[in-house]
Amino acid sequence: MLPEDTLRLLAQKLAKQLQDNQQMLVTAESCTGGWLAKIVTDLPGSSNWYDSGFVTYSNHAKQQALGVSAELIAEHGAVSQAVVEAMVSGALKNSQAEVAAAVSGIAGPGGGSESKPVGTVCLAVGLRDQPPVARQEHFSGDREAIRYAAIKVLLQELLRLTAKKSA
Structure with a gap:
């Protein structure tokens, strides 16, 4: 199965769960550049x-569009669990959705550091009115592989999150 097919199948399952739950999704993406939005809107x-x-x-866009504080970014860095949690909260605040996903990472080939190497995502x-759940991953491969892995994990996490309501 091609990688795109895997993402499409996950997105189809998510679409069914969201529709069954009568929920809307909002996405907030940094390193994936809108790839999650593309997959679901395909x-x-x-x-x-x-x-x-x-x-x-950019950090400025995270602040302006999602209300992520400059202090939070300065303290934790744009690639941090604290920032993606704030991105989820900001996306929900600025949309009609009940479910949100956010991602920020270092897809490479440059931009990494000793504490946050390339592949850190x-x-x-x-869910609206609940605290977001965040995690940090380290993916290997080139820029596309890292971004693909991030989208796959996000879709899997969204499936778990929305399965709770439909169960």
Whole structure:
């Protein structure tokens, strides 16, 4: 199975769960540059369960569009669990959605550091009126492989999050 097919299948499962739950999704992406939004909106009928997406690549965009504080970014760095949690909260605040996903990472080939090497990605998912759940991952490979892995994990996390309601 091609990588794109894997993402499409995960997105189709997510679409069904969101529709079953009568929920809308919002995305807030940095290192993936809107790839998650593209995957979900490639599906026909996605307007029934996808509200909007924010591609906030720069720190300024994270602050302006999602309300992430400059102090939070300065203290933890843009690639941190604290920042992706704030991105989830900001995306939900600035949309009609009940479910949110956020991602920020270092996809390379440059930009890494000893404490945050290339492949470091922070992801978060959350429901409106509940605290977001974030995690940090380290993916290997080239820029595309790292971004693909981040989208795959985000879709899996969204499936887990929305399965709780449909169960």
